Amino acid sequence: MKIITVANQKGGTGKTTTAINLAAALARAEKNILLVDFDPQGNLATFLGFSPTPGAYNLLAAYITSLATLMRGDRGEQIRAFIRPTGREYLALLPGSAETATAQAFMLSGERDLNLIRQAVSEQFGRYDLVILDTAPSLGGILEMALWAADEVLIPVASETAGVEGARQTVATLKALSARGWHGHLTGILPTFFDDRTVERRESLQQLQQMFGALALAPIHETTAIRELPSNQMTIFEKAEEEKNNPYARRAAQEFSTLGKAILRG
Numbered sequence: 316m317k318i319i320t321v322a323n324q325k326g327g328t329g330k331t332t333t334a335i336n337l338a339a340a341l342a343r344a345e346k347n348i349l350l351v352d353f354d355p356q357g358n359l360a361t362f363l364g365f366s367p368t369p370g371a372y373n374l375l376a377a378y379i380t381s382l383a384t385l386m387r388g389d390r391g392e393q394i395r396a397f398i399r400p401t402g403r404e405y406l407a408l409l410p411g412s413a414e415t416a417t418a419q420a421f422m423l424s425g426e427r428d429l430n431l432i433r434q435a436v437s438e439q440f441g442r443y444d445l446v447i448l449d450t451a452p453s454l455g456g457i458l459e460m461a462l463w464a465a466d467e468v469l470i471p472v473a474s475e476t477a478g479v480e481g482a483r484q485t486v487a488t489l490k491a492l493s494a495r496g497w498h499g500h501l502t503g504i505l506p507t508f509f510d511d512r513t514v515e516r517r518e519s520l521q522q523l524q525q526m527f528g529a530l531a532l533a534p535i536h537e538t539t540a541i542r543e544l545p546s547n548q549m550t551i552f553e554k555a556e557e558e559k560n561n562p563y564a565r566r567a568a569q570e571f572s573t574l575g576k577a578i579l580r581g
């Protein structure tokens with residue numbers, strides 16, 4: 316089992332969209348995938364059309380000593396019962412909700428808690444090939460724990476001038492974690508909202524490529540086909556299948572499929 320954390324401290328850079336469609340791409344490659352939402356906004360559930368609770372909060376609560384005493388019986392069995400099948404082969408979901416933020420209030424800050432998500436995910440979800448963690452656009456205990464848990468980190472960055480700075484900040488957080496003994500690595504920077512008709516987007520893509528070299532992955536274009544996914548409650552592959560004559564949906568599906576292949580190559 317490998318943990319991939321999708322993160323960027325900046326909001327609205329395409330993290331949740333990336334987590335879902337990367338998960339779908341890997342599930343199509345017959346990898347057993349669990350998507351976990353550690354963002355209190357709970358967007359994974361809304362984007363896919365599932366109830367947000369129970370979910371990540373219950374996983375965290377089971378591992379926070381002061382709360383775990385509330386659980387009786389086999390906590391592993393209880394935790395695994397929170398996982399939803401998504402109706403898609405090889406793809407399961409542990410959603411998030413506003414409750415996730417309350418879990419943070421019960422945690423002490425410090426080295427012991429830093430490892431909490433890594434311990435919880437590796438103890439409970441070892442049967443999956445890949446566990447993909449979606450995170451909130453903030454600094455804080457839960458994001459740090461989700462990064463610490465990661466074998467690989469993927470940073471979606473909006474192709475705009477301010478995007479480059481967001482990437483730099485998240486990379487700085489990873490460097491700080493490395494100094495504390497983080498075992499994972501940065502897999503890639505994913506340029507999102509790309510539009511080759513706009514000078515600003517082209518220049519910021521070039522800037523990302525210069526700054527990150529081979530770590531800058533092939534970009535995902537901005538397109539209505541992707542924007543509509545949450546209201547359709549579909550993955551891009553389902554949308555491309557349904558709208559066979561929509562070249563933008565086909566291109567977007569191809570882009571996420573390319574991302575999946577890059578992640579599998581490692």
Ligand SMILES: Nc1ncnc2c1ncn2[C@@H]1O[C@H](COP(=O)(O)OP(=O)(O)OP(=O)(O)O)[C@@H](O)[C@H]1O
Nearest residue numbers: 326327328329330331332452508536537538541542
């Ligand atoms: N390539 C794209 N083209 C068009 N719309 C997109 C694209 N990627 C994401 N979106 C839309 O932009 C919005 C923000 O995307 P998303 O929710 O994935 O970002 P996020 O980084 O997870 O945001 P947050 O920081 O709030 O968690 C969503 O409405 C999403 O549907």
Ligand SMILES: [Mg+2]
Nearest residue numbers: 330331354358
């Ligand atoms: Mg999100």
